[in-house]
Amino acid sequence: xxxxxxxxxxxxxxxxxxxxxxxxxxxxxxxxxxxxxxxxxxxxxxxxxxxxxxxxxxxxxxxxxxxxxxxxxxxxxxxxxxxxxxxxxxxxxxxxxxxxxxxxxxxxxxxxxxxxxxxxxxxxxxxxxxxxxxxxxxxxxxxxxxxxxxxxxxxxxxxxxxxxxxxxxxxxxxxxxxxxxxxxxxxxxxxxxxxxxxxxxxxxxxxxxxxxxxxxxxxxxxxxxxxxxxxxxxxxxxxxxxxxxxxxxxxxxxxxxxxxxxxxxxxxxxxxxxxxxxxxxxxxxxxxxxxxxxxxxxxxxxxxxxxxxxxxxxxxxxxxxxxxxxxxxxxxxxxxxxxxxxxxxxxxxxxxxxxxxxxxxxxxxxxxxxxxxxxxxxxxxxxxxxxxxxxxxxxxxxxxxxxxxxxxxxxxxxxxxxxxxxxxxxxxxxxxxxxxxxxxxxxxxxxxxxxxxxxxxxxxxxxxxxxxxxxxxxxxxxxxxxxxxxxxxxxxxxxxxxxxxxxxxxxxxxxxxxxxxxxxxxxxxxxxxxxxxxxxxxxxxxxxxxxxxxxxxxxxxxxxxxxxxxxxxxxxxxxxxxxxxxxxxxxxx
Numbered sequence: 185x186x187x188x189x190x191x192x193x194x195x196x197x198x199x200x201x202x203x204x205x206x207x208x209x210x211x212x213x214x215x216x217x218x219x220x221x222x223x224x225x226x227x228x229x230x231x232x233x234x235x236x237x238x239x240x241x242x243x244x245x246x247x248x249x250x251x252x253x254x255x256x257x258x259x260x261x262x263x264x265x266x267x268x269x270x271x272x273x274x275x276x277x278x279x280x281x282x283x284x285x286x287x288x289x290x291x292x293x294x295x296x297x298x299x300x301x302x303x304x305x306x307x308x309x310x311x312x313x314x315x316x317x318x319x320x321x322x323x324x325x326x327x328x329x330x331x332x333x334x335x336x337x338x339x340x341x342x343x344x345x346x347x348x349x350x351x352x353x354x355x356x357x358x359x360x361x362x363x364x365x366x367x368x369x370x371x372x373x374x375x376x377x378x379x380x381x382x383x384x385x386x387x388x389x390x391x392x393x394x395x396x397x398x399x400x401x402x403x404x405x406x407x408x409x410x411x412x413x414x415x416x417x418x419x420x421x422x423x424x425x426x427x428x429x430x431x432x433x434x435x436x437x438x439x440x441x442x443x444x445x446x447x448x449x450x451x452x453x454x455x456x457x458x459x460x461x462x463x464x465x466x467x468x469x470x471x472x473x474x475x476x477x478x479x480x481x482x483x484x485x486x487x488x489x490x491x492x493x494x495x496x497x498x499x500x501x502x503x504x505x506x507x508x509x510x511x512x513x514x515x516x517x518x519x520x521x522x523x524x525x526x527x528x529x530x531x532x533x534x535x536x537x538x539x540x541x542x543x544x545x546x547x548x549x550x551x552x553x554x555x556x557x558x559x560x561x562x563x564x565x566x567x568x569x570x571x572x573x574x575x576x577x578x579x580x581x582x583x584x585x586x587x588x589x590x591x592x593x594x595x596x597x598x599x600x601x602x603x604x605x606x607x608x609x610x611x612x613x614x615x616x617x618x619x620x621x622x623x624x625x626x627x628x629x630x631x632x633x634x635x636x637x638x639x640x641x642x643x644x645x646x647x648x649x650x651x652x653x654x655x656x657x658x659x660x661x662x663x664x665x666x667x668x669x670x671x672x673x674x675x676x677x678x679x680x681x682x683x684x685x686x687x688x689x690x691x692x693x694x695x696x697x698x699x700x701x702x703x704x705x706x707x708x709x710x711x712x713x714x715x716x717x718x719x720x721x722x723x724x725x726x727x728x729x730x731x732x733x734x735x736x737x738x739x740x741x742x743x744x745x746x747x748x749x750x751x752x753x754x755x756x757x758x759x760x761x762x763x764x765x766x767x768x769x770x771x772x773x
Contacts, residue, residue, distance in 0.1 A: 188346040191279070192221050196324035200228040200250050202226060202241065202614050203279075204234035208254025208280030209294060210560035214348035226614065226643050231258050233607035235265020236633070238276040240611030242269075243594040244569055246399065248329050249276040249611060255283055256294030259340070261299065264601060265624040266336045267305035271598025272420060273296045273397055275334035277325050283407030284344035285313040299340050313342045315350035323355050331485040332365030337636040348523035364454075365483060369500030374508045377455070377479045377496045381513070382521055384453035384477075386528045387413045390436070392507025393597065394458020394482060401425070401590040402589075404457070407510045412525055414532050416444040418459055419578075420597040431529075433536060437465040438748045439579045440597050442539035445746070445754050447532050450472055458482060458502040461491040461678035462598070468711040471753035539759055541583045541746075551712055553577065553652045557584040560622065560650060563721045568592065568620045569612050573605035573629030575659040578742040579654035581624045588619030603632030607763040610640050620648070620725070627653040627677055627697075634700065640731045641705035648724050648732045651697055654740040662743050701733035712737035 185193075191214050202224045207215045216528045218225055228234045231253045238249030241260050253259050261279040266538040269276050308328050318341065325337040381387060383430070390529040395404055401424050408415050408431050416436040417424050425432050434441035436448050448454065450463075454476045459465070466472040469491060480494035481502065482488075488497045498505055516522070543554040566588035572578040572595035587593050594612055596604040607755050609623035621687075630651050640647055654661075664672050678693065701708030707727050711720040711734060724732045748757050 185344065185350065185352055186217075186242045187318055187341070187350050189217045190315060190318045190350050191322070191341065191346065191351045191770065192217040192223070193352055193353065194277075194319045195250065196222060197319070198322055198326040199247070200293070201346070202706045203250045203252050204228050204237040204241075205252030206231055206254070206258060206609065207236065208258045208281065210255035210283055210343045211252060211258070211279070211346075212254070212281070213343065214252070214281070216258040226639060227322075228430050228607070228639050230464065230633065231261035231359065232264055233601070233633055233636040233639065235276070235278065235407070236268070236604050237611030237636070238278070239265055239269050239274045240571055240594055240608030241615040242274050242276055243608070244591055244612035245592070246638060248326055249274070249590070250279070250503040251276065252279045254294065255298070256296045259298035261298055263302060263305065264599075266302050266338065268596050268599040268601045268604065269336040270305045270307065270635075272596065273334045273393065274336065275329040276328050276336045278336065278338045281346070282311065282340045282342045282445070285342045286344065288313075288342065292748050300555045301345065302338050306338050307337035308332075310344055311340045311342070315345045315348045316353075318350070319347065319352060324360060326359055327358055327360070330365065333394070334760065338446075347372075366485070366499045367483070367501040367504055368481035369481065369505045369508055371464075371497045371508075373496055374505070374512055377509060378512045380453055380477060380496060381411065381413075381455065382516060382523050384523065385525065386451045387453040387455060387523070387525065388447045388451045389413050389415040390448065390456045390459050391415060391417045391421045391424050392457065392459025393418065395421055395424045395502045396590045397501035397588075398458060398483070400506050403427070403503050407506050407513075409524060410510060410513060411531060412521070413455070413698070414447050416447055416531060418462075418465060419582055421458070421594065422582055422593040423590045426588040427586045427589060433532060433614070433720045434541065435481055435582055437462075439468070439744050439746065440465075441541055441583075442757060442759060443532055443536035445748070445757050446535050448473050448476075451753050454478050456480045456482075456556070457506060460487045466491065466677060467748050467754040468752060473639045473754060495630075506512070515674040539746075543745075546742070547737070549714075551714055551717070551736060551743050552582050553654065553721055553736070554584050554718055555671045555714060556650065556652065556736045556738065557581055557624070558723055559717050560605040560624075561585040563718065564620060564622060564725060566592065567623055569594065569616060571595065571605045571609040571621065573623070574600045574602045575626045575629060575657070576654070576742070576744050577624055577626045577661065578656070580652070594656060601630045605629060606633050606647070606649060607636045610636055610645050613645050613647050623647055623649045625649060625651050626658060627651055627655065628657045630697070631695070634704075637701065637704040637731055637733070638707050646728055647730050649734065651733065651735050653697070653735050653737050654742065656740055658740075659744070664740070665743070696734060697735040704731075704770070706731040706733050708733050708735070710735040710737065
């Protein structure tokens with residue numbers, strides 16, 4: 185067979201069911217055998233959309249997502265989703281075509297050193313010039329992407345290798361010297377962690393996205409229930425523990441709840457599970473949780489001690505770490521040794537009650553974005569998969585949507601990629617066709633990748649999109665309001681010059697999202713009154729034969745609170761716009 189036939193058969197053998205991609209010259213040989221394959225190929229409108237769709241697919245299902253592009257600009261358009269997947273530990277495999285082996289290095293048409301370009305933002309990458317290497321390389325790529333700390337792997341295949349004759353030989357075993365992820369935690373470290381947990385009086389379970397990647401939510405619930413220790417879940421870990429659980433304090437960090445921030449700041453022991461002490465969580469590292477010892481469990485040894493010194497480092501898979509902690513804690517409890525956290529739990533419960541995540545209704549009667557997301561959560565329900573863009577709407581979604589299950593909140597965390605939501609929702613819906621999938625997007629984010637609505641409409645992928653439309657780049661505008669004296673430089677998305685035909689009739693919008701949705705073969709709806717929110721969401725929920733886009737025209741000056749300004753201490757968390765803490769000094773001390 186040809187190398188191209190070997191590539192497609194290898195992808196089938198690796199378990200690929202769906203590929204998101206766009207053909208082009210260098211990858212074109214692979215598209216011919218793809219016509220006869222069991223793999224469903226979904227023709228996207230931009231390679232970035234293919235990469236984010238693969239991410240959404242992987243995040244929703246736990247399986248490896250796959251995208252495909254040609255050489256040069258096709259491959260470079262995948263750099264952003266590869267970097268995004270690398271930051272958020274998402275298992276994807278990107279297949280790219282490359283110019284023929286004899287042309288590599290000659291600046292041939294559509295040549296780019298995509299392996300060199302993506303080396304810092306992939307877990308591993310390959311350049312294949314010998315067609316005999318294709319099956320082994322694909323097998324290794326999927327193995328590397330899915331094991332250890334998950335991540336993106338790039339396989340760049342020269343066109344000459346795709347066209348050459350070869351023999352298909354799927355490997356029966358893999359030999360990867362130097363790649364042996366540690367999944368089993370060391371018993372001595374588990375024992376020391378349990379000792380600290382029993383001695384602590386103010387412990388907090390700091391749960392990161394690694395817990396979801398490891399499929400450890402059931403084990404986490406068991407550990408939390410057994411110990412009674414308060415829990416915070418990061419932006420990447422929303423849904424790891426049900427929001428309804430009484431020990432859950434919410435999301436920590438820059439826009440975290442007061443209770444979650446206070447819990448970490450005033451703790452004497454942080455049990456970090458699959459989290460990496462990101463700057464959005466810690467604020468100023470020098471003042472972060474000054475009185476806390478740290479147990480840091482992570483599959484990636486490079487993360488342990490990177491930002492905060494770990495008193496007890498535990499390298500291992502989160503599910504196995506949590507299970508081992510629970511087993512030993514049960515043994516200790518049977519012997520009469522349990523932790524005493526009653527005063528601590530009462531204290532944090534009081535903080536949670538005094539400072540809930542709340543918002544003010546706009547005085548002019550316009551639509552509060554937080555209200556939209558509250559009602560969306562109530563009507564769509566906890567089984568729905570929500571994919572968030574990046575900005576204010578992302579933070580509001582993280583707070584005002586109730587997450588009861590893992591893999592129901594998918595967003596760009598570490599890289600903060602605008603334009604993520606629509607293609608990620610497309611991928612999530614392909615991976616989980618039985619689920620209702622809502623993309624929660626801002627009007628800024630939506631205009632970066634909305635062309636994938638055409639992909640959804642043509643391929644019967646009926647996602648639903650809630651555009652939180654405040655006519656501006658909202659998070660940047662919020663910072664300009666707070667820190668730049670309300671000088672709104674280049675954040676207004678609806679400025680139309682006087683005399684411009686687009687300014688008529690008065691109140692005209694560029695673009696009109698309802699008309700845009702219609703042009704893409706979707707159902708377009710608009711809502712700007714609180715009285716119409718429920719009926720609009722219910723109408724969108726009733727439509728299942730095509731994508732739905734809802735333009736929620738919200739109050740443009742709504743802000744995300746609480747807030748810790750970048751580079752400041754978490755002790756300086758602000759609860760409202762006046763920029764002075766609204767709680768007395770005893771609350772956080």
